Amino acid sequence: MNELIFFFNNVVVAGIVLGSIYAVGAIGVTLIFGILRFAHFAHGDMMTMGAFIAFLLAMAATALGITTPLVPTGFLVLPIAMFLAAGVALGLDKGFYAPLRKRGARPVTLLIASIGVTLIIQGLIRLFFGSGTWSFFEIETKQLIRIPVPLEGVTRTINFTQPQLLMVICTAIAVLALHVFLTRSRLGKAMRAMADNADLAQVSGINTKLVVRVTWVIAGALAAMAGTMLALDVSLKPDLAFNIVLPIFAAAIVGGLGQSYGAIAGGFLIGFAETLSIFNWSVLLRPLANALPFEVPATLAIVPTEYKLTVAFVILVVVLLWRPTGIFKGASS
Amino acid sequence: MALLEITDLVGGYGGAPILNGVNLAIEQSDIGVIVGPNGAGKSTTLKAIFGLLKVTGGSIRFMGEEIQNALPDRLVPKGLSFVPQEKNVFVSMSVEENLEMGAFTRRDDFSATMNWVYDMFPVLREKRRQPAGELSGGQRQMVAMGRALMSQPKLLLLDEPSAGLSPRYVLEIFEQIVKVNAAGVAILMVEQNARQALAFASRGFVLATGRNRFTGTGQELIADPEVAKSFLGG
Numbered sequence: 001m002n003e004l005i006f007f008f009n010n011v012v013v014a015g016i017v018l019g020s021i022y023a024v025g026a027i028g029v030t031l032i033f034g035i036l037r038f039a040h041f042a043h044g045d046m047m048t049m050g051a052f053i054a055f056l057l058a059m060a061a062t063a064l065g066i067t068t069p070l071v072p073t074g075f076l077v078l079p080i081a082m083f084l085a086a087g088v089a090l091g092l093d094k095g096f097y098a099p100l101r102k103r104g105a106r107p108v109t110l111l112i113a114s115i116g117v118t119l120i121i122q123g124l125i126r127l128f129f130g131s132g133t134w135s136f137f138e139i140e141t142k143q144l145i146r147i148p149v150p151l152e153g154v155t156r157t158i159n160f161t162q163p164q165l166l167m168v169i170c171t172a173i174a175v176l177a178l179h180v181f182l183t184r185s186r187l188g189k190a191m192r193a194m195a196d197n198a199d200l201a202q203v204s205g206i207n208t209k210l211v212v213r214v215t216w217v218i219a220g221a222l223a224a225m226a227g228t229m230l231a232l233d234v235s236l237k238p239d240l241a242f243n244i245v246l247p248i249f250a251a252a253i254v255g256g257l258g259q260s261y262g263a264i265a266g267g268f269l270i271g272f273a274e275t276l277s278i279f280n281w282s283v284l285l286r287p288l289a290n291a292l293p294f295e296v297p298a299t300l301a302i303v304p305t306e307y308k309l310t311v312a313f314v315i316l317v318v319v320l321l322w323r324p325t326g327i328f329k330g331a332s333s
Numbered sequence: 334m335a336l337l338e339i340t341d342l343v344g345g346y347g348g349a350p351i352l353n354g355v356n357l358a359i360e361q362s363d364i365g366v367i368v369g370p371n372g373a374g375k376s377t378t379l380k381a382i383f384g385l386l387k388v389t390g391g392s393i394r395f396m397g398e399e400i401q402n403a404l405p406d407r408l409v410p411k412g413l414s415f416v417p418q419e420k421n422v423f424v425s426m427s428v429e430e431n432l433e434m435g436a437f438t439r440r441d442d443f444s445a446t447m448n449w450v451y452d453m454f455p456v457l458r459e460k461r462r463q464p465a466g467e468l469s470g471g472q473r474q475m476v477a478m479g480r481a482l483m484s485q486p487k488l489l490l491l492d493e494p495s496a497g498l499s500p501r502y503v504l505e506i507f508e509q510i511v512k513v514n515a516a517g518v519a520i521l522m523v524e525q526n527a528r529q530a531l532a533f534a535s536r537g538f539v540l541a542t543g544r545n546r547f548t549g550t551g552q553e554l555i556a557d558p559e560v561a562k563s564f565l566g567g
Contacts, residue, residue, distance in 0.1 A: 186433075186437065189426070189430055189433060189434065190434065190437060192423075192425070192426060192430075193423050193426060193430075193434045196423040196424060196425045196426060197420055197422075197423055197424070199417070199420065200417065200420060200421060200422070200423060201423075201434070202404075202405055202406075203383070203385075203405050203415050203417060204405070204409070204434050204435055204437055204480065204484075205405050205406045205408070205409030205410065205437055205438040205484060206406065206434065206437045207406050207437075208406075
């Protein structure tokens with residue numbers, strides 16, 4: 001039983017946490033692709049930037065004494081950080097992508113431009129914060145939640161941190177809000193219409209420029225949320241989310257590019273696949289050691305931790321072989 | 334004053350102009366049909382009216398107001414609607430959502446218009462929760478027309494509404510068009526089934542190489558031996 005709880009803590013809890021971060025990041029990637037038809041490579045850095053905005057706000061809030069023992073300050077300032085990051089995302093579009101679109105740039109040009117934006121954002125962050133590591137929990141402490149399992153002989157507890165619990169709640173709220181927006185609101189439906197058929201959306205009189213702006217607002221806000229969640233779970237550094245931009249893209253592609261629900265499914269699929277494959281399966285096999293015909297090795301993981309990133313690509317290849325446009329039938333281009 | 338009046342229209346996609354002086358006029362009660370050989374500029378004329386390509390000369394007046402090079406999000410509220418020939422429904426969205434998108438520019442309650450569309454195409458009411466991509470070609474054409482009617486247009490532009498449909502559906506779609514016109518919506522359409530379409534057209538325009546060759550009522554054009562010989566296949 002203890003081993004199963006160890007499995008739960010290391011695979012299920014970690015998978016949900018990682019999956020939430022990937023999912024929220026991938027939704028932004030998939031929305032931008034759906035509306036603007038290009039792979040926004042700088043999405044990871046929008047996440048990092050959002051996290052640094054939240055970090056600055058948290059520092060300011062702490063200095064002003066605006067804190068509560070109930071939630072970490074990082075979560076307290078998250079709505080403001082998301083709001084500001086949405087503004088920055090709009091600015092990025094106006095400054096870099098909109099002029100290119102106006103000249104009829106092809107998607108690959110926009111992709112290259114977004115690599116430039118990646119470098120700019122990372123450079124700016126390094127300029128102001130250095131290349132070191134920062135933490136939201138230098139002043140306050142990260143609370144660990146232990147839930148004892150009321151079974152005989154069980155000594156281990158189900159463990160997760162308070163930020164992890166909150167980020168799962170935040171992800172659920174964000175996904176629900178997005179769902180309501182896309183299926184109930186006039187603008188949300190217009191966004192789906194434009195992702196479905198941009199020419200017809202224009203012909204229908206849909207204000208496509210407005211839809212583009214709304215897309216950046218949502219993508220920017222969600223990026224800030226995903227980045228802050230990641231920073232609250234680990235720590236803050238200039239290449240925080242740049243390092244996970246590949247699994248996030250894999251999640252968006254696996255789910256079907258342009259499909260928001262696909263991005264969520266893809267995010268959790270890849271999150272769980274990663275935690276499952278770096279899990280040390282020897283822990284589960286050890287109690288059965290006497291019944292097994294072979295000796296249980298000390299560590300038995302599918303891939304070593306440092307190769308975790310490859311898992312996303314294996315999933316990507318397998319899913320694309322099985323369904324070439326992703327689980328939810330996204331755009332093929 | 335005509336509802337739509339096009340004078341000496343010149344325009345194209347940036348290179349050499351495709352339209353070299355198109356003239357046409359449509360009254361509120363009209364069904365106008367544009368026919369002509371491939372490359373005559375039929376669809377291009379519709380797209381020029383709807384601001385989808387650059388007009389470099391001449392004028393387009395809609396209800397007396399010059400509208401050349403205005404974009405669709407300005408034209409739709411004025412009372413113009415356009416049904417493209419291909420990819421004219423949102424395949425991933427339900428029939429009802431397609432209709433809602435047609436009403437995007439309206440901020441008032443459009444449920445009465447939606448009921449009117451459903452009454453005109455009862456099959457759409459039945460399938461309103463189904464994604465439009467799952468419907469047959471004829472039903473999709475109804476969704477496309479329904480979507481365009483949701484903005485309560487005064488003039489409906491149709492680009493080859495019968496393209497790719499089986500003969501049974503062609504007749505049905507033409508009947509629907511006459512019905513829409515009877516409800517007070519002027520129609521301007523491009524058609525390959527020239528003879529069939531001219532039969533119910535109150536105005537016909539024969540286009541060739543980007544300019545008008547013949548203009549008249551549908552019946553006059555069908556009766557004209559020269560039009561019949563050159564453009565209606567004998």
